[in-house]
Amino acid sequence: MSAPALRLGTRRSLLARTQSGHVADLVRARLGREVELVEVTTDGDRSQASNTSLVGSSSTGVFVSALRDALLADEVDLVVHSLKDLPTAPHPGLALAAVPTREDSRDVLVARDGLTLGELPVGSRLGTGSPRRAAQVAALGLGLEIVPIRGNIDTRVGKVTSGELDAVVLARAGLARIDRLDLVTETLDPLQVLPAPGQGALAVECRESDTDLVAALGEHLDDAGTRAAVLAERAVLATLEGGCSAPIGALGEVVEGEDGDELWVRAVALSPDGALSVRSSAAGRLDDAVGVGTRLGEEMLADGAGQLGQPGPVDTQTEQGEER
Numbered sequence: 523m524s525a526p527a528l529r530l531g532t533r534r535s536l537l538a539r540t541q542s543g544h545v546a547d548l549v550r551a552r553l554g555r556e557v558e559l560v561e562v563t564t565d566g567d568r569s570q571a572s573n574t575s576l577v578g579s580s581s582t583g584v585f586v587s588a589l590r591d592a593l594l595a596d597e598v599d600l601v602v603h604s605l606k607d608l609p610t611a612p613h614p615g616l617a618l619a620a621v622p623t624r625e626d627s628r629d630v631l632v633a634r635d636g637l638t639l640g641e642l643p644v645g646s647r648l649g650t651g652s653p654r655r656a657a658q659v660a661a662l663g664l665g666l667e668i669v670p671i672r673g674n675i676d677t678r679v680g681k682v683t684s685g686e687l688d689a690v691v692l693a694r695a696g697l698a699r700i701d702r703l704d705l706v707t708e709t710l711d712p713l714q715v716l717p718a719p720g721q722g723a724l725a726v727e728c729r730e731s732d733t734d735l736v737a738a739l740g741e742h743l744d745d746a747g748t749r750a751a752v753l754a755e756r757a758v759l760a761t762l763e764g765g766c767s768a769p770i771g772a773l774g775e776v777v778e779g780e781d782g783d784e785l786w787v788r789a790v791a792l793s794p795d796g797a798l799s800v801r802s803s804a805a806g807r808l809d810d811a812v813g814v815g816t817r818l819g820e821e822m823l824a825d826g827a828g829q830l831g832q833p834g835p836v837d838t839q840t841e842q843g844e845e846r
Contacts, residue, residue, distance in 0.1 A: 527556040528735075531589050531598035534561045535674055540699050541724055542602045545743070548622060552742035560598050562588050590616060593729060600728040600735065605720035605752055610760035613727075619736045620726040620743035621752060625695035627722035627773060629655060629715050631708040632679055633689035638708040642666060646688035649681055653794060654769040655691045658715045660796030679705055691715070695722035716771030716790050719755035723748055747776040747783075750808040754787045754815035761819025767831035768792055774815070776808065785814055791827040800827040 528549060532542035539559065546557040586608060589601040594615055605621065612618075631639050642648070644665035650656050656668045669687060671678055675696055681687040691710070697703050726743060728735050751774030758772045772789040785808050792799040800822050806814035 525555055527558045528600060529560050529598040530557050531560050531562050531592045531601040533585065533589070534563060537675065537696050537700055538602075541604070544699070545600075545602045545622065545724065545726055548743050549739075553738050560592070562592050562598070562601075590727070593727065596729075599732070600726055600739070603725045603727065605723040605725040606718045608720065608725055608756075610756050610763065615730055616727050617730045617736045618725055619728050619739035621745060621749040622724050622726070622743050623745040624724075624748040624751070625698055625722040626709075627717045628694050628712060629691050629710045629717055629721075630694045630697065630706045631689055631691055631710060632682055632705045633707045634682055634685075636707050637689065639664065639689075639710065639714075642688055647686075649678060649687045649690040652691070652718070652769075654718055654771050654792075655715060657769040657792040657794055657796040657799075658771065658790070659691065661792060661799060662714060662796075675700065675702065693717070693721055712773050712788070716773050716788060719759040719770070719772045720752045723752050746808065750785050750811040751775060751787075753811040754785055754818075755789075757812045757815025758787065758789045758819040758822075761816050762791060762822060762827060764823075766791055766823060766827045768827060769794065769831070772815075774811070777805075779805070783808060785811055787814055787818055789818055789822060791822055791830055793830045798830055800825045800830065 530542055530546055532538050542559055546559065549555055549557050586603055589603065590613060592598045593601050600619070633642060639659070639662070642664065646666050647669050648659060648666045649669045649671040651670060651672050659666065660668060671681060671690065675692065678690045678692065682690055694706065694709060697705060726739055728739065730736065754774040755772040759770055762770055768791040770789065770791050772787065774785055774787040776783050777786045784805055786803065786805045788803045790799055790801045802818055802822050802825065804814050804818040804821070
């Protein structure tokens with residue numbers, strides 16, 4: 523008798539369903555299990571539909587909690603998140619079972635007339651809902667007007683095609699997953715704009731008590747290099763969250779070292795206007811990813827990262843809700 527189909531919880535948007543469909547295909551191919559998608563509406567989706575800003579919200583995980591609730595209520599067997607949506611603290615009863623191979627983590631520009639960031643005239647209106655992107659673009663000193671926006675990919679791109687904005691900054695991964703890379707006018711170098719911790723990666727969660735499923739997903743879907751990189755990035759963020767409310771970017775990469783592969787992590791914390799920043803990097807073993815990220819975050823706090831932002835919790839949720 524064949525095993526029952528696994529119920530995979532997903533948000534309803536095109537990108538979320540595409541990401542979930544990708545994981546479903548991996549499960550079918552590598553675990554030999556059938557999968558059915560179960561749609562779940564999150565608080566983040568509802569606030570987005572009503573165009574309610576998330577900036578200043580006291581809660582994190584607004585695009586995550588409903589999926590986790592469905593998982594804990596046994597309404598679904600596993601869920602897929604954009605990993606940068608996940609709060610850094612572990613959730614009781616749930617396991618991060620797999621982090622599949624990551625998409626390109628970089629940010630991209632979608633601009634009118636095929637322009638690059640450096641070609642946009644002074645005073646051009648650039649849209650982003652991310653304090654991290656806004657601060658890093660402002661730090662480049664290009665004289666752009668940065669406009670806060672929300673919405674899905676089509677909504678944001680539509681503000682450019684309608685002429686309301688001259689450009690928007692999005693995550694490359696989201697456009698790649700829905701086959702819209704033709705929109706990109708420039709891929710931004712991480713030396714200019716470091717991505718959000720976990721950007722481009724997916725997180726597959728299930729119940730800790732489903733030990734066989736946790737083990738199978740870890741064995742067949744997890745990518746060790748991707749997991750090490752994002753664990754380090756999230757450790758930087760978790761460490762800075764304790765004493766820093768500044769916009770934060772981080773990127774971990776597996777590079778060739780003298781004794782084999784090693785993990786290299788870069789991070790930046792900025793004042794909201796981009797005028798001040800603390801940048802640092804660290805390297806270490808892949809099996810010490812959390813340690814590498816934690817030490818890097820502590821070094822940045824010692825260098826003054828805690829004095830860059832305004833008092834209060836880190837506003838991580840403003841970049842949540844898909845790879846945008």
